[in-house]
Amino acid sequence: MEIDQAVRASSDRRLRTKYDNAVYVVQRAFALYPFEEVAFSFNGGKDSTVLLHLLRAGYYLHESSSVGGVEMNTIQNCPVRTIYFESPCAFPEINSFTYETVSTYGLPLETIHSDFKSGLEGLLKARPTKAIFIGTRIGDPNAEQFSPSSPGWPPFMRVNPILDWSYRDVWSFLLTCKVKYCSLYDQGYTSIGSIYDTVPNALLSDSSTGKSFRPAYMLSDGRLERAGRTKKTNHKTDITSVSSNGTNNTEAEKVISCSASVIVVGDEILFGTVKDKFGAALCKKLHAIGWRVSHLAAVCNEIDSVAEEVERCKSTDDMVFLFGGLGPLHSDISLAGVAKAFGVRLAPDEEFEEYLSQLIGDNYTGDRNEMALLPEGITELLHHKMLPLPLVCYFVLVHFV
Numbered sequence: 001m002e003i004d005q006a007v008r009a010s011s012d013r014r015l016r017t018k019y020d021n022a023v024y025v026v027q028r029a030f031a032l033y034p035f036e037e038v039a040f041s042f043n044g045g046k047d048s049t050v051l052l053h054l055l056r057a058g059y060y061l062h063e064s065s066s067v068g069g070v071e072m073n074t075i076q077n078c079p080v081r082t083i084y085f086e087s088p089c090a091f092p093e094i095n096s097f098t099y100e101t102v103s104t105y106g107l108p109l110e111t112i113h114s115d116f117k118s119g120l121e122g123l124l125k126a127r128p129t130k131a132i133f134i135g136t137r138i139g140d141p142n143a144e145q146f147s148p149s150s151p152g153w154p155p156f157m158r159v160n161p162i163l164d165w166s167y168r169d170v171w172s173f174l175l176t177c178k179v180k181y182c183s184l185y186d187q188g189y190t191s192i193g194s195i196y197d198t199v200p201n202a203l204l205s206d207s208s209t210g211k212s213f214r215p216a217y218m219l220s221d222g223r224l225e226r227a228g229r230t231k232k233t234n235h236k237t238d239i240t241s242v243s244s245n246g247t248n249n250t251e252a253e254k255v256i257s258c259s260a261s262v263i264v265v266g267d268e269i270l271f272g273t274v275k276d277k278f279g280a281a282l283c284k285k286l287h288a289i290g291w292r293v294s295h296l297a298a299v300c301n302e303i304d305s306v307a308e309e310v311e312r313c314k315s316t317d318d319m320v321f322l323f324g325g326l327g328p329l330h331s332d333i334s335l336a337g338v339a340k341a342f343g344v345r346l347a348p349d350e351e352f353e354e355y356l357s358q359l360i361g362d363n364y365t366g367d368r369n370e371m372a373l374l375p376e377g378i379t380e381l382l383h384h385k386m387l388p389l390p391l392v393c394y395f396v397l398v399h400f401v
């Protein structure tokens with residue numbers, strides 16, 4: 001199978017590890033659910049293009065293991081039910097790439113002309129669908145690749161084989177496997193939304209002409225992948241600009257008008273096995289410096305719960321303090337929740353990963369399981385890097401609001 005061969009022949013150890021883990025997730029899903037009850041959510045974007053080829057590789061390996069490898073070399077396609085939410089605001093290049101790819105790989109396509117939630121409700125009513133492959137990436141090594149749809153959504157399992165892939169991983173895969181991708185990426189688009197909210201990424205602007213853009217794979221800092229997306233507007237008045245009657249605030253008034261909310265994340269708080277002392281102490285401190293704390297909430301270790309709470313608080317308060325759920329465990333999902341609330345992606349700190357790989361030597365591949373093998377001093381260092389959520393929140397606030 002050409003995808004598998006290309007990755008195996010590559011000298012990029014990190015890519016091979018990411019690929020093996022992702023294909024394993026695909027194979028697990030094919031083993032767990034009846035094939036006709038699995039769907040693939042495909043939109044012609046780079047992440048879903050990666051996913052398509054991982055599905056082909058996973059399906060090939062799954063089928064060859066179930067029939068003893070006989071004649072399976074001929075399987076090039078993965079006839080998985082494919083769903084595309086086609087929007088009138090989609091780029092024509094995205095539409096044509098999607099339809100061309102569907103035809104090249106013989107994917108049975110179901111086009112849906114409504115929003116995700118109601119489209120999925122209709123889909124599940126029309127045909128039993130237990131699991132849906134999605135090309136979401138959140139760059140969080142602790143994230144769950146199998147995650148049930150959120151409360152309030154129709155019930156299915158979201159299967160996210162590339163959840164922990166970085167921007168660089170996506171491009172190493174597409175370029176190593178030499179597969180076709182949508183032409184917009186060669187024109188400087190790095191993440192594609194609708195025609196109304198997406199432009200080429202200015203960081204790829206060709207400085208000599210100022211007119212053309214370099215290809216998406218040349219973006220060196222994957223954290224800026226969404227720089228070509230117009231930011232969601234924050235309807236809350238900027239506290240440093242004007243007061244409610246339109247006049248400029250004095251410095252003192254600005255401080256007094258600040259409001260905050262405090263979110264503590266942790267199942268143990270909700271189970272009542274641990275008492276939260278930090279929240280109360282923080283409220284006291286804030287009150288002492290003239291801030292109004294409008295809300296103190298405890299939420300469970302779930303990305304969507306954290307995201308919903310942050311979303312709610314950030315639209316009403318000037319500052320949101322959040323703590324808990326920041327360690328290296330699977331249950332530590334706060335960073336992913338904050339990122340989701342801001343509509344941004346967590347990106348692995350590739351500079352730090354490189355530093356780690358120099359410390360550990362050639363054996364480091366970026367696999368999260370290797371964390372357990374790290375010498376104590378480095379684990380501690382890593383811990384320090386992951387701990388200061390207030391700083392991370394600050395970073396998210398400063399850069400994305």
Ligand SMILES: Cc1cc2nc3c(=O)[nH]c(=O)nc-3n(C[C@H](O)[C@H](O)[C@H](O)COP(=O)(O)O)c2cc1C
Nearest residue numbers: 041116120132133134148149150153158193304343
């Ligand atoms: C097949 C599919 C399933 C989804 N399931 C959920 C879900 O269970 N809960 C949720 O909050 N959003 C769900 N979404 C919405 C996505 O999380 C996300 O908001 C959407 O892909 C837009 O992402 P973007 O802002 O990166 O373009 C789903 C989307 C798709 C295509």
Ligand SMILES: Nc1ncnc2c1ncn2[C@@H]1O[C@H](COP(=O)(O)OP(=O)(O)OP(=O)(O)O)[C@@H](O)[C@H]1O
Nearest residue numbers: 041042043045046047048084085134135136191192
């Ligand atoms: N309109 C859609 N139809 C079907 N699936 C979709 C649609 N929009 C998003 N998805 C699913 O959600 C995943 C994540 O979407 P996202 O926009 O983050 O990535 P992408 O479109 O693949 O790449 P890019 O970030 O470059 O736009 C997709 O890979 C796909 O599985």
